[in-house]
Amino acid sequence: MTEPVLITVKRYQCPHCSRTHSKKAAATAHIARCWRNPETKSCKTCRHFAPPEEGPYPEHPGWPEQCDEERSLAEGLRTGCPLWTALSQTA
Structure with a gap:
C-alpha cells in the first residue's frame, strides 16, 4: 500500500478557549x-483585569498584565479571587 490512510480522531474542546484534549x-x-x-x-x-500594554518608546517596555484593584499579578494569574467581579457588572 502506497497511499496514506485517513483516520478520524475524537477530541474534546474547552467551550471557553481553544484547548483540546484526547480524553474527556x-x-x-x-x-x-x-x-x-x-x-x-x-x-x-x-472586570479589574488590565491586559499587558506595549510601551510607547523603545526604552519603556510597557506594562505587564495587572489587576486594577491594586493587587499585583507578579505571581501569575489566579483563580477563586475574593475581589472578582464579572465583566458585565459595574462598580
Missing part, C-alpha cells in the same frame, strides 16, 4: 480551572 476526563478537569471560564473567577474574566 482531561477536558473536564481543564474546564474546571480554565482562566477564561467565568465560573473559576480568574483574573482574565474579571
Whole structure:
C-alpha cells in the first residue's frame, strides 16, 4: 500500500478557549480551572483585569498584565479571587 490512510480522531474542546484534549476526563478537569471560564473567577474574566500594554518608546517596555484593584499579578494569574467581579457588572 502506497497511499496514506485517513483516520478520524475524537477530541474534546474547552467551550471557553481553544484547548483540546484526547480524553474527556482531561477536558473536564481543564474546564474546571480554565482562566477564561467565568465560573473559576480568574483574573482574565474579571472586570479589574488590565491586559499587558506595549510601551510607547523603545526604552519603556510597557506594562505587564495587572489587576486594577491594586493587587499585583507578579505571581501569575489566579483563580477563586475574593475581589472578582464579572465583566458585565459595574462598580
